Amino acid sequence: MTQSTYPTTWRRPPQIITDRRWRIGLQLGILVYLIAATSTVDVDWNRVSIGLERGQRFIMGFLQPDFTSRWSDIHRGLIESLTMTLTSTVVGVLISVPIGIGAARNLAPPWIYLACRAIIAVSRSLQEVIIAIFLVAMFGFGPFAGFLTLSFATIGFLAKLLADDIEEIDEAQAEAVRATGASWSQLVNYAVQPQVMPRLIGLSLYRLDINFRESAVIGIVGAGGIGATLNTAIDRYEYDSAGAILLIIIVIVMVAEYGSSYLRKFLQ
Amino acid sequence: MSEVSHYSQTWSHRTSRGRLLMWVGWVALVALFVWCWQLMTENTIWAFVWDAPRQAADIGGRMMPPRLSYLPELLVPMWDTLNIATLGTIAGVIMAVPVAFLAARNTTPSARFLRPIALFIIVASRSINSLIWALLLVAIIGPGILAGIVAIALRSIGFVGKLLYEAIEETDAKQIEAIEATGASPTQVLNYGIVPQIMPAFWGISVFRWDINIRESTILGLVGAGGIGLKLQASLNVLAWPQVTVILILILLTVIVSEWVSAKVRKAII
Numbered sequence: 001m002t003q004s005t006y007p008t009t010w011r012r013p014p015q016i017i018t019d020r021r022w023r024i025g026l027q028l029g030i031l032v033y034l035i036a037a038t039s040t041v042d043v044d045w046n047r048v049s050i051g052l053e054r055g056q057r058f059i060m061g062f063l064q065p066d067f068t069s070r071w072s073d074i075h076r077g078l079i080e081s082l083t084m085t086l087t088s089t090v091v092g093v094l095i096s097v098p099i100g101i102g103a104a105r106n107l108a109p110p111w112i113y114l115a116c117r118a119i120i121a122v123s124r125s126l127q128e129v130i131i132a133i134f135l136v137a138m139f140g141f142g143p144f145a146g147f148l149t150l151s152f153a154t155i156g157f158l159a160k161l162l163a164d165d166i167e168e169i170d171e172a173q174a175e176a177v178r179a180t181g182a183s184w185s186q187l188v189n190y191a192v193q194p195q196v197m198p199r200l201i202g203l204s205l206y207r208l209d210i211n212f213r214e215s216a217v218i219g220i221v222g223a224g225g226i227g228a229t230l231n232t233a234i235d236r237y238e239y240d241s242a243g244a245i246l247l248i249i250i251v252i253v254m255v256a257e258y259g260s261s262y263l264r265k266f267l268q
Numbered sequence: 269m270s271e272v273s274h275y276s277q278t279w280s281h282r283t284s285r286g287r288l289l290m291w292v293g294w295v296a297l298v299a300l301f302v303w304c305w306q307l308m309t310e311n312t313i314w315a316f317v318w319d320a321p322r323q324a325a326d327i328g329g330r331m332m333p334p335r336l337s338y339l340p341e342l343l344v345p346m347w348d349t350l351n352i353a354t355l356g357t358i359a360g361v362i363m364a365v366p367v368a369f370l371a372a373r374n375t376t377p378s379a380r381f382l383r384p385i386a387l388f389i390i391v392a393s394r395s396i397n398s399l400i401w402a403l404l405l406v407a408i409i410g411p412g413i414l415a416g417i418v419a420i421a422l423r424s425i426g427f428v429g430k431l432l433y434e435a436i437e438e439t440d441a442k443q444i445e446a447i448e449a450t451g452a453s454p455t456q457v458l459n460y461g462i463v464p465q466i467m468p469a470f471w472g473i474s475v476f477r478w479d480i481n482i483r484e485s486t487i488l489g490l491v492g493a494g495g496i497g498l499k500l501q502a503s504l505n506v507l508a509w510p511q512v513t514v515i516l517i518l519i520l521l522t523v524i525v526s527e528w529v530s531a532k533v534r535k536a537i538i
Contacts, residue, residue, distance in 0.1 A: 037351040041417070047410035055408040083304035090301050125520055129399065129487045133504065138323040140316035143308050217397045220491065230400065234407050242404075246396060253395035 061239030062246065070233065070241045077229035078248065080143040081215040084225055088147045089208045092154025097200075099155060100162030101188065107166060116159070123156025132218040143224030150211045150218075157210070161203050162196065169195045205260035212256055216249050327509060334517065335510035342499060342518055348413055349495035349522070352488065353481040356420025361474050364425045368432035375436055375462065386429070393426030398484045402493040416493035420481050428477055435469035436462065472534050479530035486519045
């Protein structure tokens with residue numbers, strides 16, 4: 001009458017893929033891919049070891065940034081970036097509101113819905129940098145092309161989130177307003193707008209933050225802003241100026257992030 | 269005595285003071301916008317801007333028809349691009365996990381010293397775009413796929429680290445306490461109390477970042493960091509617009525497929 005022995009150790013059962021064969025197959029597949037992938041990465045270790053010294057110089061430049069000697073260029077780049085960010089966010093929001101309303105299934109007729117969703121899909125699937133390349137080719141170098149790029153990218157981002165938000169509103173409130181005999185514009189104004197406004201403001205501030213980060217990038221392809229200055233600094237191996245620019249970007253992004261999260265809390 | 273004898277006939281949402289403040293806010297925003305607009309367009313050459321529709325039509329005309337015979341040449345760069353994204357994501361995730369545990373309030377060994385350092389790493393990595401990381405790394409370790417992989421990895425640390433440390437902070441304290449009550453050591457608490465709770469979030473975040481990295485790795489070649497972007501840059505430099513069309517279509521397809529894969533995987537996990 002002895003109790004059958006219990007195991008004294010316990011192993012956690014696998015959580016995600018429970019079938020043993022699938023698990024082994026998947027692990028093998030990953031292993032094969034990793035071997036195939038790493039074998040095609042040819043690294044010139046000689047070049048890397050030469051570069052490490054340069055990397056050290058860059059880190060020194062980052063620790064002792066030089067703000068003064070290129071200050072006029074940095075200043076101009078920053079002004080371009082900041083003005084580009086603000087104007088493109090404002091214009092992008094203004095355009096994305098009607099598109100967002102049009103892309104909400106519960107407010108717009110099917111053909112408008114499809115057209116607006118198509119605009120959103122095009123804007124979202126293209127990278128900012130690629131759009132910037134084309135717009136620079138069309139509008140010439142400078143912040144104006146950057147402004148257009150960022151506005152276009154803002155439309156896809158904001159209109160999609162706004163449309164999804166409108167589709168998720170509390171229908172009871174919309175029906176209550178409709179029951180008073182409200183017209184379509186009154187419905188939008190009194191039933192939809194109060195429900196989505198806090199989130200729209202939050203998303204706009206978030207997009208402002210993203211647009212600043214992107215404005216630092218699109219300068220590399222000639223669309224103005226701090227990215228152009230950074231590109232020049234790195235091309236000329238002026239790592240202390242590049243370090244200064246990167247620090248400025250990090251600080252502004254941090255300020256924008258904390259500022260926008262504070263502002264969002266305050267507004268909601 | 270004095271009863272309210274007159275109600276306003278129209279209903280309004282805010283008090284008059286609130287409305288005034290709103291108006292001041294909006295006017296300030298408009299003024300700021302106008303000021304920024306003038307600063308920004310100071311050096312704009314408007315002749316180029318008005319000329320843009322003609323330029324667009326011109327480029328559009330040159331881009332058609334796409335030169336499909338160029339496609340076989342793009343297969344190797346495409347494979348490189350996938351490798352940059354995948355290996356970069358793996359490396360980034362491996363580096364992000366310890367940073368996330370150091371940054372989470374409930375697992376950090378010292379909230380005074382290590383947590384701010386971890387948070388700074390996350391912010392620094394997040395605020396610098398992968399293209400800028402690539403620009404730096406190409407200058408430091410030379411052009412090629414390795415620079416792309418490292419750039420993607422460095423950029424991923426911040427993203428994965430931030431989302432993961434938020435997931436760690438949101439773990440259910442009761443489960444951890446239950447494991448602690450059995451007399452488990454700190455590593456056992458980590459292994460049986462925290463890791464199972466964040467595992468779905470971890471895989472979801474990693475796959476999501478992989479999807480974003482595929483998108484970003486397609487353009488890293490513009491600054492010399494390998495992949496299909498190199499071909500794009502080369503085609504743009506020689507104004508071979510039909511090739512540009514082919515590359516853009518390929519990039520678009522890749523992005524759509526990777527988005528589909530990541531949506532499927534995330535749905536299966538969560």
